Amino acid sequence: MSALAISGRPALSRQLARLPGWTVLAVWTAAVLLPLYILVVSCFKTTAEIYDNRLGLPRSWALDNFVNAWTRANLGHNFLNSLIVTGAAVVLTIVVSAMAAYPLSRYRLGWNAVMLGLFLSGIMLPIRLASVELFTLMRNLGLLDSLTGLILVYSAIRIPFAVFIFANFMRVLPSELDEAARMDGAGEVRILFQIILPMVKPAVSIVAIFTAIAVWNDFFFPLIFIFDDRYKTVPLAISVFVGQFRTDWGLVFASLAISMAPILIMYCLLARQIREGVGAGGGMK
Amino acid sequence: MAQVAISKVAKAFGTVKVLHEVSVDIADGQFVVLVGPSGCGKSTLLRMVAGLETVSGGTIAIGDRVVNHLPPAKRDIAMVFQNYALYPHKTVEQNMAFALKLRKTDPAVVAERVKRAADILDLNPYLKRYPRQLSGGQRQRVAMGRAIVRNPQVFLFDEPLSNLDAKLRVQMRTEIKELHQRLKTTTIYVTHDQIEAMTMADKIVVMRDGRIEQVGAPLELFDRPANLFVAGFIGSPSMNLLKGVVRKGGKPGVDISGTLFPIADNAAQDGQAVVYGVRPEHLEIHPDGVPAKISVVEPTGSETLVFLRFGDREMVALFRERHDFKPGDTLTLKPRLDQIHLFDAETGKRL
Numbered sequence: 155m156s157a158l159a160i161s162g163r164p165a166l167s168r169q170l171a172r173l174p175g176w177t178v179l180a181v182w183t184a185a186v187l188l189p190l191y192i193l194v195v196s197c198f199k200t201t202a203e204i205y206d207n208r209l210g211l212p213r214s215w216a217l218d219n220f221v222n223a224w225t226r227a228n229l230g231h232n233f234l235n236s237l238i239v240t241g242a243a244v245v246l247t248i249v250v251s252a253m254a255a256y257p258l259s260r261y262r263l264g265w266n267a268v269m270l271g272l273f274l275s276g277i278m279l280p281i282r283l284a285s286v287e288l289f290t291l292m293r294n295l296g297l298l299d300s301l302t303g304l305i306l307v308y309s310a311i312r313i314p315f316a317v318f319i320f321a322n323f324m325r326v327l328p329s330e331l332d333e334a335a336r337m338d339g340a341g342e343v344r345i346l347f348q349i350i351l352p353m354v355k356p357a358v359s360i361v362a363i364f365t366a367i368a369v370w371n372d373f374f375f376p377l378i379f380i381f382d383d384r385y386k387t388v389p390l391a392i393s394v395f396v397g398q399f400r401t402d403w404g405l406v407f408a409s410l411a412i413s414m415a416p417i418l419i420m421y422c423l424l425a426r427q428i429r430e431g432v433g434a435g436g437g438m439k
Numbered sequence: 440m441a442q443v444a445i446s447k448v449a450k451a452f453g454t455v456k457v458l459h460e461v462s463v464d465i466a467d468g469q470f471v472v473l474v475g476p477s478g479c480g481k482s483t484l485l486r487m488v489a490g491l492e493t494v495s496g497g498t499i500a501i502g503d504r505v506v507n508h509l510p511p512a513k514r515d516i517a518m519v520f521q522n523y524a525l526y527p528h529k530t531v532e533q534n535m536a537f538a539l540k541l542r543k544t545d546p547a548v549v550a551e552r553v554k555r556a557a558d559i560l561d562l563n564p565y566l567k568r569y570p571r572q573l574s575g576g577q578r579q580r581v582a583m584g585r586a587i588v589r590n591p592q593v594f595l596f597d598e599p600l601s602n603l604d605a606k607l608r609v610q611m612r613t614e615i616k617e618l619h620q621r622l623k624t625t626t627i628y629v630t631h632d633q634i635e636a637m638t639m640a641d642k643i644v645v646m647r648d649g650r651i652e653q654v655g656a657p658l659e660l661f662d663r664p665a666n667l668f669v670a671g672f673i674g675s676p677s678m679n680l681l682k683g684v685v686r687k688g689g690k691p692g693v694d695i696s697g698t699l700f701p702i703a704d705n706a707a708q709d710g711q712a713v714v715y716g717v718r719p720e721h722l723e724i725h726p727d728g729v730p731a732k733i734s735v736v737e738p739t740g741s742e743t744l745v746f747l748r749f750g751d752r753e754m755v756a757l758f759r760e761r762h763d764f765k766p767g768d769t770l771t772l773k774p775r776l777d778q779i780h781l782f783d784a785e786t787g788k789r790l
Contacts, residue, residue, distance in 0.1 A: 330521075330522055333520070333524065335537075336511050336512065337489065337512060337538075338541060339512035349526055
């Protein structure tokens with residue numbers, strides 16, 4: 155009897171139980187998709203058309219706005235700046251963090267936990283609180299108005315998180331691996347970059363994509379460190395397109411679409427590794 | 440190839456001493472097995488020879504070099520780990536070639552040595568595969584291949600067969616032994632399995648609690664265990680060890696719970712408390728024997744194990760011939776006089 159009751163009960167009530175979850179997801183999806191939809195359709199509209207018809211489809215799918223953004227507004231140059239800053243910050247963050255995480259997670263030092271705690275506190279403190287100090291520091295170092303300055307600041311900000319991720323992935327690898335490599339005659343640097351790092355690829359992907367997104371989209375640090383148009387990154391450049399009296403909104407939307415592309419592509423390329431990495435600890439066999 | 444001299448080697452982790460002045464001499468080309476229960480220090484000793492643990496006292500020499508302070512790579516040794524420790528992102532070929540490449544060996548020589556090792560170990564079809572695509576036994580062979588290509592003076596094995604199933608273990612045991620007979624490289628092999636030790640070793644070092652209990656050839660340890668621990672550890676099923684008192688009034692014997700077990704006339708004193716040891720296979724059915732009641736019979740086909748009770752004591756007998764035994768039957772068993780081991784009950788030392 156009871157088995158019957160259990161198997162007979164579910165259909166409707168089980169689906170009802172799921173309803174709140176689905177509702178939240180649906181609202182969330184709409185909240186994300188609506189701006190995205192407006193962005194995409196607006197890329198193909200003129201400013202007048204955007205004001206007339208905010209939600210409708212564009213009259214034509216001409217690429218004028220993209221061409222204008224890239225050439226007339228010189229977004230191409232800013233795009234290159236962003237690529238350089240993001241690429242360099244990602245590489246620097248990965249190399250430095252891996253080198254810090256390796257001994258902290260795999261040597262018997264006695265003070266590993268304290269050091270990791272210090273790195274962890276770096277994640278918790280909001281860096282913007284130190285903006286003024288940071289500005290003074292950059293000015294004294296002569297790094298204002300330079301891509302190098304941005305790269306260093308971004309790496310410094312992202313390293314604590316990256317060390318934390320790397321240390322957690324590296325900790326679970328069997329110690330025999332480095333021992334075998336050591337017996338094979340590999341030095342510590344080679345063990346890290348040729349044996350350990352290839353085994354924590356998911357961690358590398360996670361660090362790469364999180365660093366890239368944060369750096370690529372950041373508006374704040376270029377705003378306070380960069381004044382010369384030659385060194386502006388994409389978010390800062392786009393903000394200039396929004397003028398006080400007249401704004402070419404079609405061009406702004408097209409620029410935004412262009413700025414989203416690299417992150418989207420990167421995510422598609424690394425999505426599988428990230429999904430695997432978030433769950434798995436990187437087992438050996 | 441080289442001899443290895445371990446002399447008065449000690450190891451302490453903080454205040455905890457795990458090895459107490461251990462000395463072992465290993466001749467050139469010898470296959471030495473370090474065996475003992477877990478925590479006896481055998482793996483630590485091996486890792487000290489490998490250079491993976493520091494030496495707290497004494498010296499370790501490979502050939503005529505003291506290697507105490509040499510890094511592992513400079514000791515001219517190769518090690519096979521229990522979990523294989525293959526590099527998962529490298530193919531079998533790359534795994535085996537890694538050490539040689541690091542030494543900037545001529546690529547032609549690398550290829551030739553990898554080929555030779557692959558031939559020896561039947562790994563040719565798998566050279567382009569990754570470790571995850573191999574079975575346990577194949578991975579084990581790759582780990583050995585990685586050791587062979589380096590052509591080291593000493594091979595070190597750290598429980599290499601523990602992760603394999605029983606059948607494969609027996610097969611790999613033979614393969615490792617064959618490999619040694621072919622390459623004749625000095626080998627130090629660590630295991631907790633006394634059968635592995637007995638079947639493979641030229642010389643066995645039995646360890647317990649950071650000390651060496653006995654060193655000797657397998658059959659020497661089997662026939663003349665130096666103390667109670669070795670007597671109980673070596674041999675399967677293990678030796679019957681029964682506490683008793685020596686009686687030398689009439690026919691010499693050991694009184695065990697009122698039953699007199701015969702002994703040959705030897706160093707034991709009348710009235711001395713001893714442990715009487717006899718292996719299960721050295722008990723024979725004999726009309727003059729000690730009566731004992733069968734509690735359990737375990738036939739394995741080639742032999743039959745019989746668990747018996749007499750008084751408040753238990754013992755085990757092993758028969759190669761077939762008998763129709765049933766629990767509850769009484770057997771009269773007589774130990775073979777030349778196969779009796781007597782140990783001092785106090786010190787555990789052989790008498």
